[in-house]
Amino acid sequence: MPLLSPPMRRIIVSLVASAVALPPVGATDTCIADWSIAAPIVHAQGLTTVEALSRIAATELPGIIVKTTLCEENGAFVYRLLVRDAGGKLTSRTVDARAPFGR
Incomplete structure (x- = not known):
């Protein structure tokens, strides 16, 4: 007999996956x-x-920026980007807010 019901296991797995996916x-x-x-x-x-x-x-990016957030990290301003590629995959990217992509 399982300790957790299938719906409860799905909820717990979803919560753990969400926590792991969040950027530090x-x-x-x-x-x-x-x-x-x-x-x-x-x-x-x-x-x-x-x-x-x-x-x-x-x-510079293989995709489209879908979200941009201004952040201050260790005294420097950066943009945290959420980028969607041609296949629909979302990735996170952080760039310097003064000279993004080294420019």
Whole structure:
């Protein structure tokens, strides 16, 4: 006799898979998903705008950016990107907000 019912096992497996799939965020990392807050920071800090990032990414990434989040990691601003490739696979990518893709 199993200890957990099949529905309960599915729930637990889903929760564990979700937790493992989340990107690690260190104690010093701060992210701003709300662009009404992030946009003034981008302009005040002289960071690459999301519009410019999208143009640059079109030549640098094999896919389309579906989400961009401004984060501060260890005192530097970065963009955390969620990218969808031609096959529909989603991948995470982090780029420097001042010089994305080394530019």
